[in-house]
Amino acid sequence: MHPAPSTYSGVADVVAVLVLLTEFAMLRAPLLRSQVRLYAFQSLAVTALAVDIAATRHINELYALAVLSFVLKVVLVPGLVLRLLRDAEVDLAGSSVLGVASMILIATGVAAFAFFTIGSLHVHSIALPTTALAIAAAVVLVAFVLIILRADVVSQAIGFFSLENGVSVASLVVAAGLPLVVEVAFLFDLLVAVVVFGVIMRVHHGRTKTLSTEELDRLKG
């Protein structure tokens, strides 16, 4: 029925699926520290994808981008969040609204929706096989599920960062030739956003002495 793609595409697809699987693992991870490590692993997979494309399609700008995103997303961001966790000294385990199995089922349904939507677009890409675009969309939607269903600040922040990872994979698929300047601007923006997230997380912790968002329901209506 569907012919098998080349071995290279298959390997790239497997790495992309790994990105999606780490997203699902984040849904399950109860300890906040393991969520951060999962995010670091996911960013590593995305960097590997970028290096993969740079090597096979000879887009040299992507090397620079891969190095930058490695430093930023695998080293800096997890480091910052882990430091926040250490300073917080409390609430190492996040809380969630539903049980794990229910969350995974919802997330699976959402991922299926993403796959079918992208599949109906018939996108053709020079860089990555199109499965990767569907996977990127699924990562974005599952990140939403993560943010909605987890009730603590760090999980929600990690959810947002992993959504950016999904968008990065999408950009690798369809926009591998995006001018380097623009890509660096995106990354820089992410850094700034991370810093701001960190500041506000600390403010939140400073005020409420907890990392949970269950208190955040005073403003209603």
Added chain:
Amino acid sequence: MPAILIALTTFPFVVAVATFFLPAAASRVLSVVSGAAAFGLSLALVPAAAAHSQLAVGSLLRVDALSVVFLVATTFLYGATAVFAGGYLHLADGAAGSRYGRRFYAGLNLFCWSMVVAPLVNGLALLWVAIEITTVISALLVAIDDTDGATEASWKYVLIASLGLGIALLATIIMYYAGTTVFGSAYDLSYTKLLAGAGHFPPDVVRLAFVLAVLGFGTKMGLVPVHTWLPDAHSEAPTPVSALLSGALLATSFYAILRYFQIAVRALGPTFPRNVLLIFGLASLLLAALYLLSQRDLKRLLAYSSVEHMGILAIGMSFGAPIAVVGVLLHVLAHAAAKGTAFFGAGSVVRKFATKDMTKIRGGIGALPWSGPMLVAAVLALSAMPPFGIFRSEFLIVSGGLSDPRDTVAAVLVILVTLAFFGLSWFTTQTVLTPEVTATAPGGAGAMVTPPKGEVSRWIVVAMATGLVALLILGVHPPAQLSHLLDRAASELGSPR
């Protein structure tokens, strides 16, 4: 011309850096000067933009009529808010007060700088970067008042707005992909290129990109259902920041949606983009009108009014008749002035009565002889009362809607706006147009004793007066150059014949 653009992009940033080091008194003056200068510069751009099709500096900056409209709105509010902030802020003495003052003014100027840059940049990618910068700075500003409410509001804001911008980034990338089918794989997302090639973009891809853009930037604009951060952030932020958020930032996000709308109309024809905007607009208007009827917090009331007006903007764009589009653009200008003035008045009331709870505030006219009536005027202006500018813009929108085959939407618009009018006016008149309370009646409604008569600060009065004057000008007789500018911008947004 190019010098003006460069000045606009650099001057506020330099001022922001400077205010971080200067004492509050100097920062106050410097901010006012900066705002007034920016407003003057953007007014200087109006004749040129109305006449030519675009002005560019290099490949990074570009203005056309559409950008200048939003630029004028933003810079006007920049200046007025700087004046207002000078009178509103009561800085404590000592190190804490000066630190707050420095952070506040630096943040204010930086925020306004980012909102000024957004209409000036050339290209969807840089536009996204500019709006992301506005998000991060405004998030810090919302959190600057160290209260429980501000902390909660700022977390919600930064999370939801960043999520929206993540979606918008995906939209940018998908639109980039649509462009690669025409331009090959390495090109910058500049407007001229995109508008030129839009006719050949694959329709399904553009559709997805447009919907994602409306969802993503709509989060920052306050479209239902992704508006949930808005009432919290706008009510918990310091009032000058609220004024800027409501009056200028929402408009800037709308500008981003309009850019995508421009491209989508050229690629898909007018029907689909208009329908998308109609759905979101109607939802926003309906929800805001309903919520307006049950508010207790003065600033939250005004925040929901902002959601209502954003809904009106979206519905106006969906009508498609050129007169409606002119109305929409005029509405952007008028709403900035009116919402700014209303927030200034609200700030004055809150400062005077030391509470935001409207059930407790009575006798505003007695306590605030200038800003009280002006607040009422501003709220009436928001409800489209003549002779203010919003009446003219909503009139244009409705008449554009009635000439559309789908004229029931215009009728629904009028009904919902009337509903919002009830909500807004009821509470505002309750707080302001009531006699003073000299002593707390036993078992009374909890209204507090009206404070003694006297304005909080004359700068607040000046700021509000400026806003009302601008509204009157826009409503009674907009300057000819401005009308030309609006016509030109409307034609840029329409589909090519």
Added chain:
Amino acid sequence: MGPSVVVAPQGVQALQVLTILFGAPLVSGVISHVEGRLQGRRGPRILQPYYDLAKLFRKETLVTDQSSWVFLAGPIVAFGCYLIVPLLIPVLTTYGLPLGYMGDILGGGFILALAGFSVALAGTESGAPYAQLGGSRAMTFGALIEPTILFVVFTVAIITSTDLPYAMAATVRSSSSEIVRPGHVLAAIAFFLVVLVDTGRIPVETHSGTLEFGMIDEARTLEHSGSPLALLKWGSAMKQLILYTILINVFVAPWGLAASGSPGAVALAIPSLLGKAMILGCIFAVVDNLFSKLRLFKITEFIAAAFLLAVLAVLVFYAGGG
């Protein structure tokens, strides 16, 4: 060369059943031995299961007063099912055998489910509380793992447009790119987890020992004794080998199968299958020692994870074209 003697297809088919029948206890023995070694013990003899079966056949059968014929029929029905399934799957050959078209993967799955059902029924019928506990748990988790199996079958169907296991094996053999396909990898891992659940290994259940609070499969057979118990033990070893065979010969490593009917090829296929099964068994033993048993209510998480992998496999194939 010599005369081209070909083993008749019916003979090969009978040989398949016999291989599974007699090879199953061997594979079980190897797994127990390796497990023991990994734990620092000497481990039981590799041929121990054969001795156990022989011993059990000699013992008398005790039946409770409350049970009826179902109690004795259950093990026999299960054993019969386990004898039928090797007819349907590629055990020794790459080509389909005559009776092999009686049922596809779905049919094979149905027969395996029937076997499990009859064992659980027999256990419940005996009236003993632990046996009922085991039976109900086994049926619950079996029902929960069914959707995963279905989706794995769908994966096969999407790639080959049939759900005959022979066609799938042929496709996997055709090129290296087939193995690396993410959908294929996901389906293989999902099926690996299904085998974990169905053969009752850690992290779902401790394979050895009788911890009542965690027993699922083992508890069903608590009340049986003598020859029925021998049939049950043999049947469960056969089920294990059948599942291993499906995993190996359909998904992971379908090499070493006889491509023609020549005696040499067929004779080579038997030890190659058993060897591959023993290696897989060692992998399961390592998994056994690496992880700890999940608490009972967390098994649903595990099953959800397996289901997720299977659904992703289908999605990646169907909607992604990969």
